[in-house]
Amino acid sequence: MTLHFAKAAELLVPSLFHGFGVVIQATVLGFLLATVLGMIIAIGRLSTIKIVRGILYLYLELIRGTPLLVQLVYIYYVVPLLLNLIASMFGFKTNVQIASVTAGILGLGINYGCYMSEVVRAAILSIDKGQTEAALVLGFGKYEALFRIVMPQALRSIIPSLGNYLVMMVKDTSLLAYVAVNELLLRTQNFASQTFLTIESYTFLAIAYLVISIPLSYLVKFIEYRLKDK
């Protein structure tokens, strides 16, 4: 058996470059969604209102207790059917569909948002209560104290952890292949099944992920180092 890396490179690598675009789009939007959700959930879980805390706790258990892949499939296939079913109960005939990239971004954002909320919550709790009190006695409101005094200090420990989640999310975009997002894995699978260049194709795929994730993780380390320095 001879290997045809040159041939695979010629045909597959341009396709993988297009796949990069999809990966970056899904990661950037998914990560933004996750960050916003993470902040909201973290602050909600520190709320003094019991019901808010209870609901968010259940939600976290639900998301953390199921695999990301199952959530993606559920959002892509099941949620539109459910919406149509509910609409039909009210006498509307609808055909809601969800674009595969949208489902992917939602899945990544919702899943990672839950894990990131724990990071944010822990960081907020790690800031001395005296900081909040000092702000309160100067006439700040509860949320002013949180966002202007506590959060800027918490960010120093939040940012490095979020960076690690970003690197993980880049790699987890490969799961989006299962909801028909034409990212790196799906492109490679299609190529390999057409050409039977299995070894070559998947080797290039692995290299493609390394090309993104290694520089990114070094960037995260660099930012972490810079934050510690101050």
Next chain:
Amino acid sequence: MFRLVNLEKKFGNLEVLKSISMFIDYGEVVCIIGPSGSGKSTFLRCLNLLEIPTSGRIYYSGSILDPDLDCKKLRREVGMVFQKFNLFPMFNVLKNITYAPMLINKMKEEDAKELAMDLLAKVGLADKANEYPSKLSGGQQQRVAIARALAMKPKMLLFDEPTSALDPELVGDVLEVMKQLATEGMTMAVVTHEMGFAREVADRVIFMDKGYIVEEGTPEKIFSNPENQRTKEFLARVI
């Protein structure tokens, strides 16, 4: 200025304050002394509603306080200095002082800076304006904290054991600043273990034990001629 009627505070089943009634007049310096765990700090923190009393009423400049409505307004007028300073570590000294006046009182930046420099001169730290809190000694940090509280132009200051976290040789500078404030007529409530300061500066001393105000009166009366047995025992141990 303040009048407290039957104030009580419970943490769960633990009664920390039991039926506290007292008053503080304008311009008065009241020192609160007592063994640890006697409820002194909790009492002080009830005055600016950092702790919400379980029951009882607080009157502030003639009207009854509603913890849900009056927090912010009250805290703008009643400043507080903590045992652990609680300066904002990400701001330099100047910004620590100017931040709240600019944000809360909408003071212009130049005015706030001028005020801050005046206050820093007053507490003897004009040369430290651009330092970060972590570079200062405890005594210097506490004096910055006092300047920060003063920048809001409060009508009254609460001091929660302001010298307890300091090395002994740094206590004097902080007490000196507080003494100066007292002579300028600032209304002050001071929880302290510095009996010398209480004796010299206070208009009135309150001795608290186990959540009760056991005895109160002029420093001469409390320190030279205490009536209550518990006051006598406490003073015998600390002086």
